[in-house]
Amino acid sequence: MNVYSTSSDNDRNTSITPSRLIPPEILHQIFSLLPIRVIRCCALVSRSWNSSAIPYLYQNIVLRTHTQLAFLNRTFASPNAPHLGEQVRSLALLVSPPLLPDWKSHAWDRDREIPPFSPHADENYPEINTGCKETEWLETHVTDADLRSILIRCPNLGAIHLNGCSQLTDTTLVTLADSCRQGVLHTIHIALLRTVTDPSIVHLVQRHGPHLRNVDLSLCTSLTPASVALLARATGPRLTHLRLNSIASLTDDSIGAVAEWCPNIRLLHLVRCWKVTDGPMTAIAQRCRRLRYLSVAFATNVTEEGLTALVNQCAELAWLDITACGVRLFFKEAVLRRWTQVRTQTGRGEMAVVDRKVLLV
CATH class of the missing domain: 3.80.10.10 (Ribonuclease Inhibitor)
Structure with a gap:
């Protein structure tokens, strides 16, 4: 989905991605509340999101x-x-x-590492x-x-x-x-x-x-x-x-x-x-x-x-x-x-x- 704005100068439609509408400081607040597996996906959205997500991925x-x-x-x-x-x-x-998890255990989930x-x-x-x-x-x-x-x-x-x-x-x-x-x-x-x-x-x-x-x-x-x-x-x-x-x-x-x-x-x-x-x-x-x-x-x-x-x-x-x-x-x-x-x-x-x-x- 794209958001379009009309330029008064050249009357052209300019495409603005939603990811660029969120200020970096707001992104940092959002990422601080998300699990790692979600932040990992967010880092692939755009370069700006990637730069905001990196500190949380490697923290x-x-x-x-x-x-x-x-x-x-x-x-x-x-x-x-x-x-x-x-x-x-x-x-x-x-x-x-575990190399062979027993029937009581679940498969290893790296996103739940503590x-x-x-x-x-x-x-x-x-x-x-x-x-x-x-x-x-x-x-x-x-x-x-x-x-x-x-x-x-x-x-x-x-x-x-x-x-x-x-x-x-x-x-x-x-x-x-x-x-x-x-x-x-x-x-x-x-x-x-x-x-x-x-x-x-x-x-x-x-x-x-x-x-x-x-x-x-x-x-x-x-x-x-x-x-x-x-x-x-x-x-x-x-x-x-x-x-x-x-x-x-x-x-x-x-x-x-x-x-x-x-x-x-x-x-x-x-x-x-x-x-x-x-x-x-x-x-x-x-x-x-x-x-x-x-x-x-x-x-x-x-x-x-x-x-x-x-x-x-x-x-x-x-x-x-x-x-x-x-x-x-x-x-x-x-x-x-x-x-x-x-x-x-x-x-x-x-x-x-x-x-x-x-x-x-």
């Missing part, structure tokens, strides 16, 4: 295969798209779609399962060179999710720290990057520490307690989510630093942190009153004494994982009943306690 990137990663690299390297990287606000590399740091995502997401086939591309195909060519073009990156990319090294973290503008980066998930060491974490913290809010360092087994304590001091009250699963070297001092410097911590995972005892738990109970999710699974030196202090003093605590921790089996049922009574009497609502059975082979 939150989710990659699930190495083919998608390679295509993004080629797109960013194209001379026709020199500034696409500046539109990126978040980047997530996730496990590939990045792990999205407001609609589960903030208490579980650990990555490296035993499934879908994680293979993350473990074997993602390299420092792949990420570098993307990161150097994304100065406005605010959140990045690289869990499971075990081939990445300190080089990627240094590139990330140097490429992002200060004050922009707030979320970094790098679980299973076993070769990442203290110097790269220190460099990252020095540049972006005061602005970090969500950090996942699970299975970064080369890190020392000193780097975790430095992270806690640098982030301070801004830090709300911290995962330190399977960093066996962590001590009471490093977790005590989290309690001292991060009073607004909302989620804390300490799975398999065997050296941590009740001392930091008591400090967290006294200082971190906004704690909502806590996991001390397999932390065998954390007992009912420290956990009871948390249950009694953290009013917002809603989820607690005590699987195979140091709570004595003989008293466990009585302890759980007591926790329920305390929460009921104080009007603090229900608290989900996870205590999975462990099969010892």
